[in-house]
Amino acid sequence: MINTRQDHDYWDPARKGFITNYPNFPHWKRIEATQLEDTRPFNIYLHTPFCIQRCSYCYYKTINLRGTEKYERMDRYVNALCREIELASQRYGLKRRPVLSIYFGGGTPSLLYEEQIERVGRALYDNFDMSQNPEFTMEAEPVTITKSKADTMLSLKVNRMSMGVQSFDDEIIQASHRLDSEKKALKAIDLVLQTGVPLNIDLMSGLAGDTTEKWQHSVQRTIETGVESVTVYKTELYSNTEYYRGVRNQTLELPSDEDEMASMRYSLRELINADYVPWSFFSYTKRGGHQHVHSPSIFRGDDCAAFGVSAFGRYGDWLYQNTNDEEKYIQMAEAGELPAQRGYPLSSLDSMIRDVVLCMKLVRFDLRWFQQKHGFKLESICATTLQQLQADGFIEMEENEIRLTEKGMVYGDYAGKSLARALMAFYN
Ligand SMILES: C[S@@+](CC[C@H](N)C(=O)[O-])C[C@H]1O[C@@H](n2cnc3c(N)ncnc32)[C@H](O)[C@@H]1O
Ligand code: SF4
Incomplete structure (x- = not known):
């Protein structure tokens, strides 16, 4: 596959080689049909x-x-x-x-x-x-x-x-x-x-x-x-x-x-x-x-089934909220209808930004978890912002972790929001 500009530069232009799927079948492994059921907690x-x-x-x-x-x-x-x-x-x-x-x-x-x-x-x-x-x-x-x-x-x-x-x-x-x-x-x-x-x-x-x-x-x-x-x-x-x-x-x-x-x-x-x-x-x-x-x-983006008037939840990439009208909520439930009223389908970029801003609340941010989930190294994409946050005393960097300092904790979401802004700027 074409991965980088450098690979591409070495390729001779050719029309043959129609792509049918990605990744190619040799990368696939044997499974049982039951593995396709969603059994995640x-x-x-x-x-x-x-x-x-x-x-x-x-x-x-x-x-x-x-x-x-x-x-x-x-x-x-x-x-x-x-x-x-x-x-x-x-x-x-x-x-x-x-x-x-x-x-x-x-x-x-x-x-x-x-x-x-x-x-x-x-x-x-x-x-x-x-x-x-x-x-x-x-x-x-x-x-x-x-x-x-x-x-x-x-x-x-x-x-x-x-x-x-x-x-x-x-x-x-x-x-x-x-x-x-x-x-x-x-x-x-x-x-x-x-x-x-x-x-x-x-x-x-x-x-x-x-x-x-x-x-x-x-x-x-x-x-x-x-x-x-x-x-x-x-x-x-x-x-x-x-x-x-x-x-x-x-x-x-x-x-x-x-x-x-x-x-x-x-x-x-x-x-x-x-x-x-x-x-x-x-x-x-x-x-x-x-x-x-x-x-x-x-915060890590796991599913949350939300019940009750105005409750917020998440299924997969969909965020949703139930109606905030008590009477409407009751009538819908009585009629056998689910009361979800508005929702938002997260794009890949939304998901990354959400993970950064919410998981930075957790004092320690696991960089390898982020890379495994999104396929990118946050420390590469946001290198300048991370250096600045470190120099200003909001975070400390370890090999696989960003840690909020005492100052970072007192400033609440500041470090998380700064990284989210850097991600947005990189992709837009
Ligand atoms: C839904 S309340 C549950 C507790 C219960 N209803 C009570 O008041 O004892 C959850 C918490 O939200 C916090 N809260 C409410 N309004 C807030 C505001 N304007 N800013 C920050 N926190 C708030 C309060 O600390 C509250 O205990
Ligand atoms: S109004 Fe008071 S008692 Fe009710 S949820 Fe808010 S903080 Fe709690």
């Missing part, structure tokens, strides 16, 4: 949109539910969710593929009643191959989690819970319009820890009213709880939030970028000193144990 994301509060910073499309309508409304939704699970499993032959991880997020899954959580769990066990003991995470919120809900989750083999705490400062929590408090959050954490299930806590840096002292208090409280895993999100300003309206009307001031970055630097150092190992630039696990499966697998 895949991930599952489940979404419930309901919450008991509307937090002022939150950009998720959530439905604030309290009072008597709560049970019926959630029940109709849960029925639709179970129906969608059944439909998708049949349509896409998902039962042939083992489940690698399940993430039940929201909204607030812990707002569901025990019997509803159980029904979703049963739908999973009835419709998927759960034989490889998948990682099974459920999100919980301090005010809505109870012992009996936690026990129900455990009976379904939930093996990680993730709790939104955001801050251990009561003034910040109240100003965010959350219904919990430091005391309630600590009680909820204790409740989950008593069950023995590994717990993740979400903190948010850059919330309104945060100060150096308050942030230090939140980080130290987090460490004192001894939770297995900690996630530190930088507060992002989205146009559908009360925060955004407040900042635009100048009735709300958020900490400056410099202050927020100093907070990140503080939490990074303190968490590392307390034996928490970062597996991404915003998430840590105690002594590097209980490695997360779901997000890294999604």
